[in-house]
Amino acid sequence: DKGGWSSFMAKEVSEQPEAIANTIRGRLQDGQVVIPELDGLDDLFVGINRVIITACGTASYAALVGKYAIEQWARVPVDVELAHEFRYRDPVIGDDTLVVSISQSGETMDTLMAVKYARERGARTLSICNTQGATIPRESDAVVYTHAGPEVAVASTKAFSAQITALLLLGLHMGRVRGTVADASTDVAELQALPDKIARVLNEEQEHVAQLARWMADTRSVLFLGRHVGYPIALEGALKLKEISYIHAEGFAAGELKHGPIALIEPGQPVFVLVPSPRHSALVHSKVVSNIQEIRARGARVIVVAEEGDAAVLPYADEVIHIPLAGAMFEPVLAVVPLQIFAMALATAKGLDVDQPRNLAKSVTVE
């Protein structure tokens, strides 16, 4: 039931504040993150030397955000690998490896086979899943459920933001258990503030972004740039656009620009740039601003997603989409929302079915 919304996707995008609140609920205790499902499983986190996160599609972009968070908080090296690549090589894994799988459906065959393979090789396995009792969690040593509620639209939205949230929780939980996070009170406050901040992005930017998408309905290609945790969000923004509006879109790490992609910039080329807050790192921020200057000088039409009050981007942006202030690891959950709205509004402007894009299935249960 679409509950009065024009599509399941529109409904699911709007449900994100609730989805994130549900994913966090019951997992915070006295300024710390304590995931009750992981009670008694500390050995999954203390006896390991590395983490591999495996997933497909959108879930693999959540995984990339998870890499930054887990490395920062739990001080253990993390690699992200697409499930279908992981299984068909000879990865170096064993009982010192925790393999984290991420899947909305819990039934993606590529991811399931990667989990089985990891177990056969003696690795410990933990899954992040949105579907209670699905196959992947049943095949894993432990599961952390995202409580985003059923996701019907083929293009993943609320499951993605809930996956990132679950990974942030996991990183802080692991950090506590490993003794690398002594005081999580600031991060806990950031988590608690996320639902309201997402609601603000929805309320304040929805119409602006939808209008932008309508203006751009004839666009043939859109590029997305991000740095640090903005990089996976650039990848996700591009995937959403490909999936539902059938427009060529690519996401890049902003630092890669001059290693190739800048050759694509010609006058009028729309480029979304995810600008990290200058409060997190003045250096990273200034690097992104200079990337913006480089593409602007070549005629790109620059659409910036930036923190409220970031005046440095204004002289070089054709459009600015604002997100509320948030800690570095928490920004991706906010920054992805306008990109979801953009893809949805553009597909709608083209008269396409946003819930059932051509050639795609909600759950890919074959390899």
Ligand code: M6R
């Ligand atoms: O159910 P899963 O999370 O395992 O699905 C993984 C991908 O197939 C999925 O995220 C896909 O990329 C979506 N259509 C993205 O919107």
